[in-house]
Amino acid sequence: MNPVLQIVECPRDAMQGWAHFIPTDQKVAYLQQLLTCGFPILDCGSFVSPKAIPQMRDTAEVLEALSLDGSDTKLLVIVANTRGIEDAVQHQKVHYLGFPLSVSETFQQRNTNKSIAQALEEVQLLQERCEKHSKEAMVYLSMGFGNPYGDPYSPDAIVAQTGRLVAMGVRNIALADTVGVADGATITTLFEQLVPAFPEARISAHFHATPTDWKSKIEAAWAAGCTRFDGAIGGIGGCPMAKDELVGNLNTEHLLRWTRQQAIPTGIEEAAFEKAVQMAQRVFVG
Numbered sequence: 001m002n003p004v005l006q007i008v009e010c011p012r013d014a015m016q017g018w019a020h021f022i023p024t025d026q027k028v029a030y031l032q033q034l035l036t037c038g039f040p041i042l043d044c045g046s047f048v049s050p051k052a053i054p055q056m057r058d059t060a061e062v063l064e065a066l067s068l069d070g071s072d073t074k075l076l077v078i079v080a081n082t083r084g085i086e087d088a089v090q091h092q093k094v095h096y097l098g099f100p101l102s103v104s105e106t107f108q109q110r111n112t113n114k115s116i117a118q119a120l121e122e123v124q125l126l127q128e129r130c131e132k133h134s135k136e137a138m139v140y141l142s143m144g145f146g147n148p149y150g151d152p153y154s155p156d157a158i159v160a161q162t163g164r165l166v167a168m169g170v171r172n173i174a175l176a177d178t179v180g181v182a183d184g185a186t187i188t189t190l191f192e193q194l195v196p197a198f199p200e201a202r203i204s205a206h207f208h209a210t211p212t213d214w215k216s217k218i219e220a221a222w223a224a225g226c227t228r229f230d231g232a233i234g235g236i237g238g239c240p241m242a243k244d245e246l247v248g249n250l251n252t253e254h255l256l257r258w259t260r261q262q263a264i265p266t267g268i269e270e271a272a273f274e275k276a277v278q279m280a281q282r283v284f285v286g
Contacts, residue, residue, distance in 0.1 A: 002264045004264075004265050005259055006227060006228040007255060007256070007266055008043060009042050011030065011044060012045050014284070016053050016055050018236075021054065024058045024065070025065075027058070032067065033275055036070075037273045038072075038273075040073065042076065044066075046079070046084075047060075047078070076098050078099070079099055080112045081114075085129050089133040095136060096136050099119075099138070099139050100142045101116070101161070101165075102116060103116075104142070104149055104153070107142055107151075126139075127169050131169070137171075139165050141158060142178045159197065171201050172202050173198075173203050174205065174228075175194075175205055177205075180213075182217055184216050187217060187224065188220050188223070188224045191221055192225065195225035195226065202228055204226065204228035207229070207230070208248060209235070209249075218250070218255060231250045231255050233280045234253070234280055234284060235248040235249055236284055253277065
């Protein structure tokens with residue numbers, strides 16, 4: 001029997017670069033439906049500068065309005081600095097705090113206005129605060145498959161950075177294909193090294209993909225031992241801090257269709273998911 005493939009749904013990543021502000025009540029209704037689908041984790045908001053990401057300025061209000069009754073899904077929010085960490089840990093409904101740690105110095109500066117060394121200090125603080133408040137850190141290795149800036153990159157650097165995070169106590173690490181440059185060979189190399197090297201951690205894939213390369217990315221990662229994938233309904237999203245043209249998120253519908261074809265269990269409730277897809281068509285308009 002195939003192992004379960006976990007799907008982390010990322011409406012926050014889909015919403016954050018959307019051209020117009022999505023009303024708070026509409027966000028809440030959409031997230032409430034996603035909580036019925038059986039996703040283990042829902043990336044629902046962020047505590048970051050409202051000037052940088054205005055779409056997420058109402059995350060605290062959204063969390064207050066959400067009901068977790070009857071759902072086993074755990075909520076994740078993104079933080080990028082000390083203030084965000086301290087704000088997020090105060091919310092009882094939040095279980096995971098996600099932090100973007102780049103392996104590209106240029107992108108770390110563009111994304112969070114700090115160096116990688118400074119970001120690592122904040123990851124240490126994040127881990128300490130999560131332990132104190134009974135939460136879990138999720139660290140995203142941004143530009144984890146390469147970068148468009150000419151910054152040094154190698155799979156060995158990813159392995160080394162993962163080792164530093166595991167030594168800090170971080171147990172959830174996502175390799176982020178921030179600008180969609182991952183190819184099958186790099187994906188295979190990384191997961192075949194990381195999964196057996198760090199059995200105490202869950203190494204997941206946060207792919208950005210096009211309609212022509214999503215399948216090859218999933219297949220390479222799954223074959224190499226990755227069992228948790230991030231996705232977004234409609235493939236909407238991309239990092240607005242990365243470069244001018246966005247590469248969308250891995251399309252959750254594509255991922256689910258592939259798992260059904262391969263008889264890989266996901267635990268997703270299909271009727272609830274289809275209702276969420278229909279809602280997304282009303283949320284993401286204009």
